[in-house]
Amino acid sequence: MPTIHKPLTIFALLLTQSVYARDAIERSIVQPASGSAGIACPAADFPTFIQKFSEEEHIQKEFTQYPLERLQLDPESQPEPGPIVRHLHRDQLRFPIIPPKQERVNRMLKIQIDSASAGKASITLTKPDTDYQVRYHFKKNGCWILERIEDRSI
Structure with missing residues (x-):
């Protein structure tokens, strides 16, 4: 050469x-949110998806973005509770992230869809007459993916 x-x-x-x-x-x-080979998307429309997501722990694990952003209020923060943001990997999360229907009934928790557009959706889990309020944010990228949790409970 x-x-x-x-x-x-x-x-x-x-x-x-x-x-x-x-x-x-x-x-x-x-790659898929969980980094695994994946399972089929449970539903294209958000109301059906969230029903299945809340009932099946394996679906929650599969359709959660990792690391998952979790905002929680710090009650010790002054002059008022302030946010603490963490980015949690799968092994740092406790599943189920959203309790299944029977557990919600037993604990008197209510789930409500706040918004659902073509690419974003959110739900809030509350307990009447308490300050318990957790909002779950989802994005659609082929299927719905949990991308953020905001726990505003004190």
Whole structure:
């Protein structure tokens, strides 16, 4: 091989390797929320999805974004309770994230859909006559994914 072609060949190999590495990084960003092979989306419409999501722990694990952003109020914060934001990995979460229907009935918890558009939705879990209020935010990216929890309970 002539000496002039060696530097060009090396340059082409390095360029190809760089493009391949960048492509691999970009592909890893758009993996399923749980990072597993995945299961089929339980429902395209949000009301049906949330019904199934709240009843099945394995669906909650599969359709939750990791790390999951969780906001919680710090009652010790002065002059009033302030937010603490954490980003939790799957092994740091306690499932079920949303209690199933029978548990909600037993604990007198109410679930309400606050909003549902083509790409975003939220629900609130409350307990009447208490300050218990937890809001769950979902986004749609092929299927609905839990992306944030806001626990405003004190």
